[in-house]
Amino acid sequence: MLVHTIKWISKINWGKVLIIGFLYTIIATIIHQIEAMISLKYYMMPQYFGVWSKLMMPKAGPPPTDFFITSTIITFTSGISLSLVYYYIRDMLPKDINERVLLFADLMVGLQFIFFTLPVYLLFNLPIELLVSWFISSFFILVATSYICVRIIK
Secondary structure, three states: OHHHHHHHHHOOOHHHHHHHHHHHHHHHHHHHHHHHHHOHHHHOOHHHHHHOOOOOOOOOOOOOHHHHHHHHHHHHHHHHHHHHHHHHHHHHOOOOHHHHHHHHHHHHHHHHHHHHHHHHHHHOOOOHHHHHHHHHHHHHHHHHHHHHHHHHOO
């Protein structure tokens, strides 16, 4: 088991991982900004102000610069993490590029639904429309990232 762990890590091209992290950050930021503009009314509803983190909304109004800096760092880290997951499972995926993209995207979207969307629905008082909006934007981000991973990491 330890040999398998070391073997896949030794195949990582860290330059490609950083490129994917960078591209993921750009794509995710653009899609999240579009999603935020579309669903802005939910972010501005006073009954949900207590739900948002103090980093995102220390007071009513747009998020401060600290939020965007932290968000960018976390988004970049997420892109790197997704590329590492792809590295780990790529030998288990089909060889056909389209099938590989769709299967990896399906896996990531399914995990996102199970480990983010459902728990958030259960734990937080948020409008279902906002959760649907987040799921849809995440779907597009994960499909685009799957394509990028498959194309960059041969």
